[in-house]
Amino acid sequence: MVPAMNSIIRLLGLVNRTPPANPMAALEDLLDLLSDSGSAAADIVLLPRFALCPPSSGELMRSKTLLAACEEALNGLLLRSKELESFLVLTLPLQKNGIPYEAGAVIYKGELYCFSPDEGELPLFRVGDLSFTVLPCDPHRLPHYLPQVEDSGCDLVLVPSYEPVYAGSRRAAAKGMCALSAAASCAVAAVNGGVGDTSSPHLWGGYILVAEEGNLLAQKCAEQEGIALYHDFDCDLLRAARPAPQRQREALCAHPCTGAKAGLLREVSRTPYLPDKPGERERYLEELFTLQTRALACRLDNTGLERLVLGVSGGLDSTLALLCCARACDLLGYPRQRILGVTMPGFGTTDRTYYNALLLMEQLGIETRDIPIRNAVSSHFEDIAHDPAKRDAVYENAQARERAQILFDLSNQENGLVVGTGDLSEAALGFSTFGGDHLAGYNVNICLNKTTIRELVALIAQRDWLPGVGETLQDILDTPVSPELLPPAQSGEQHQKSEEILGPYLLHDFFLHYTLRYHFAPLKVYNYASIAFAGEYDPAFIRDKLGIFIRRFYTQQFKRSCAPDSAEICRPNLCGFYIPSDMNPQVFLDELARGEE
Template identity: 50%
Template sequence: IPSEISLCRVVNPSPFVPPVDELLDSRCTEIVNIQTSGLAQRLKVTNTRSLVIGVSGGLDSTLALLVAVKAFDVLGIPRSGITAVTMPGFGTTGRTHSNATELMKVLGVTIREISIVPAVMQHFADIGHNPDVHDVTYENSQARQRTMLLMDIANQVSGMVLGTGDLSELALGWATYNGDHMSMYGVNAGVPKTLVKYLVKWFADRSTDNVERNTLLDIIDTPISPELIPANSDGTIAQVTEDLVGPYELHDFFLYYTLRYGFSPSRIFLLANTAFENTYDRATIKKWLTVFFRRFFSQQFKRSCMPDGPKVGSVCLSPRGDWRMPSDACSVRWIKECEDLKV
């Protein structure tokens, strides 16, 4: 499709999010019920009454925890059976730590706090890594240490680890292999990042507890970050995900039209230029579209062994039902088409 063509119709920049308030509320209700039912069924068939989840104070783990609590309430299992673990590391900020702690308290789950700093520093010494070098080894060591703690605690309580990663992270491979990538059940696996905040807002709107509601609203307003790099001197988040990997509203747009309709990069580019005409220039859209396809192809190996999770919408990346793609698929044609786009 020539890039010079312009569209007369309106293109929704958030295709995963219903634009009508009434429809949005009912859709969020349906999605939360699907997540809750899926998790409840997994707990029943495995005869599991204990769940372990890492809570960071970010959107994804917050949504997973809220769904877990709802599932336990539906099954009549005491919320104390949910072991919520906060694991502060080198980049954890006071804001996210406080929100995680407040949320766990108000929900009445079992709370554990384990700093990963001593163990990761020992690991750096074991493998001969300089902790002043903030590279991929520095970051992934933290993610894997957290996952090991969660898995071992699950053994302690005869439970299973609930994954928190979302559909957008799976598409981009924005997860550490055998780190936050792994769990026994990924309750957010079918939820794109642009929809997560609306689901958390859905819970906030229904909360009768002021502390819970205010905590959830502050979590929604917190910049998205893995917090693996030390915070700024003023204690604020230094590592903002969208500065590194690109705006999630763009990536979710690309993801929707790639999975739902199988559109080519040039056609998606045309639609994106219309949808985001007043938000991003053509060069910016081209840049992140190229990043999207490069990451989408190269990170399939993480999706090929992803945990089970509920499908909540029209698209899903499960290798067992919806998305069968070889991990070594070649992206040359897609990337070339992206690079040839005129800006």
């Protein structure tokens, strides 16, 4: 079996000390760093521009003595490279016909590949499945090279740099790298040299930065001593968002990667579908709510329908849908009485959710209807000769379908639009009733997973965007997620809890993101989840819940194939997603099981 993590390419960034006009001292420090960092595990070693002799040497760069010393240092580096399985990337001061010039250099196994940075076409190299190019420049100017980078079709841009440091220079470098990586859908790594160099007329300083698809993933700064930074790139992540290159470029040199890596030297977020930084996360959630509201307002305005009709259960999903309806009416200048919220208590409805639903609707000032469904469903059981003591799918689904019938019939009476409350997590797992809560006139939550909805409702409560509902929203947030289709315990507590049936939504949302966004194989999803949730969930627990996800995700497509209208307000999502509705997921389950061998 091919290891699940064999797409990992490991980069080692090094900033060595570069004393003025002393190539052998620079080489000695570089070789010490290579030894101390255990560089044998790296596929690529990125060094600063002029790692053997800094440009501060000025006119001495024309000195044959200094150039000879540079050549001697280069020979020492070539000799050391024979012992490594890594590409070494840097630039070198060379001379041609007695004239000094800078050359980009890639070293592998004692072989030197030189190229001119000023050539129109960037060089291409390959390690394993990853292709990379080298672009020696000031990192903040990287966006200017977007056409060349896109033409190269590379996965990774390596930037050996040697620029003076000044206030804000590292932030400018990071900004340029993020801009290029976002525009070209690639990764960028930059190493800036200067540790130990002269402080006149500039101040030099080293740093290592890594960006990927617009985000700065890793950074490290040097002061008086050299530094090293490891970072792993995943070819599957890099390739998922990039279009196939229009032409296949030949690589100047290629070699296999060093094999499956021990561990993963990159951060794996528990919520990869949300920004990690608190301020950015809040801005993103606010934008999601704005887009939800605009989408619903647009549908109501364009259709000329008079009412928004939705079932309000006191649960998380219907709560967000109702908040979206209220904000949409405010946006259009409509009275909130245009919203018709319907409570439909059934056999499993608890007092907590029922009264929270009534209270929230009252606080928002909408029209309410309370239509119990117990008698109608009991009559239906008699019609189809179903024993109500048999608490099976018929018992549960009959309630969901009765509620859908009520909502659609009311919308016909009121010239209204049934607003769906289902979310992305439920759609992925098929945790809805076909022909019941699976249907609506328009879905507002369908691109948001359960974890995102929870954070969004919490933010709305905190920010008080809709005044007067914060306390009620907090109690709804504190209520366990449940379909409430089975009778509660004698204490009144709901024992039918979704996350006890399926597993934590936090895990399922993680599984879904890497399955949809990056097309990860099950075993690789498991490996990433084990890293992200280490110390929180046991690996055996993660594997078991991933098995549940696979079974449900690949067998519930028939519900997604006839999903209601919605707007794609974030990605990844399941809008327009297609797989055969009658497929067997066994091949994916087998792949996951092989990881136990």
